[in-house]
Amino acid sequence: MMQRKYICEIFSGMGTTDELFEQIGFEENPLYEQIIADLLERKYSVIDGFFASEEVDLLRDSIMEKYQDHEFKKAAIGNKTNEVIEKSIRGDFILWLDEEKAGEAEKIYFDKINSLVSYLNRTCFMGILNKEFHYAVYPEGTFYKRHLDTFLNDGRRKLSMVCYLNKENWPPENGGELAIYLDKNGVEEEIAIYPLAGRIVIFESQELEHEVKIVKVPRYSITGWLKTR
Ligand SMILES: O=C(O)CCC(=O)C(=O)O
Numbered sequence: 001m002m003q004r005k006y007i008c009e010i011f012s013g014m015g016t017t018d019e020l021f022e023q024i025g026f027e028e029n030p031l032y033e034q035i036i037a038d039l040l041e042r043k044y045s046v047i048d049g050f051f052a053s054e055e056v057d058l059l060r061d062s063i064m065e066k067y068q069d070h071e072f073k074k075a076a077i078g079n080k081t082n083e084v085i086e087k088s089i090r091g092d093f094i095l096w097l098d099e100e101k102a103g104e105a106e107k108i109y110f111d112k113i114n115s116l117v118s119y120l121n122r123t124c125f126m127g128i129l130n131k132e133f134h135y136a137v138y139p140e141g142t143f144y145k146r147h148l149d150t151f152l153n154d155g156r157r158k159l160s161m162v163c164y165l166n167k168e169n170w171p172p173e174n175g176g177e178l179a180i181y182l183d184k185n186g187v188e189e190e191i192a193i194y195p196l197a198g199r200i201v202i203f204e205s206q207e208l209e210h211e212v213k214i215v216k217v218p219r220y221s222i223t224g225w226l227k228t229r
């Protein structure tokens with residue numbers, strides 16, 4: 001990520017990103033630019049309303065239906081191919097998504113994510129060739145202890161991305177906030193991000209430790225990783 005400015009400068013003969021985009025006939029997307037600027041500045045980005053409420057409703061119907069049909073399994077630690085179940089670390093239930101078999105709701109999800117990924121690849125030369133996503137349900141009383149997403153396994157994960165599918169109203173008493181731990185000149189700072197409907201959080205998988213605090217009301221989301229291979 002840090003190379004963006006330099007690469008743009010090299011390709012455009014010390015010009016700005018704007019000039020480069022103009023030369024290659026590329027349309028700048030302000031929302032995606034905001035995400036990139038946030039990631040460069042502080043390693044995470046929070047975008048409210050990334051998914052519209054009708055889109056969240058469709059995705060929530062889909063996750064609830066699949067959860068009720070017992071398609072979910074207890075989440076493990078590790079990645080898709082290297083799993084260990086450890087209840088004292090995380091208590092959520094997950095269902096991996098298969099883009100090839102996406103239903104109406106999941107198609108909406110993948111369309112938006114693919115558009116963002118292609119923008120990142122074209123403008124930041126990020127080389128994201130692979131993605132993995134799962135639905136997650138945190139029943140009441142569950143949590144995910146502080147961790148790094150590369151934990152035990154996967155150095156190819158570059159960006160972690162979480163999209164929340166809860167109902168509109170999520171008061172702080174519901175708990176379940178995502179805590180992100182930042183290093184501010186050697187002093188730790190904790191940021192609390194509540195899982196509001198349609199909100200997405202993107203952060204650098206290898207850099208930021210984070211945690212899901214204990215939830216008091218079932219919590220619904222899609223978590224995914226953008227990977228280099
Ligand atoms: O649901 C969240 O807010 C974060 C989930 C998470 O950290 C993970 O699944 O690795």
Ligand SMILES: [Fe+2]
Pocket residue numbers: 147148149160210
């Ligand atoms: Fe995580």
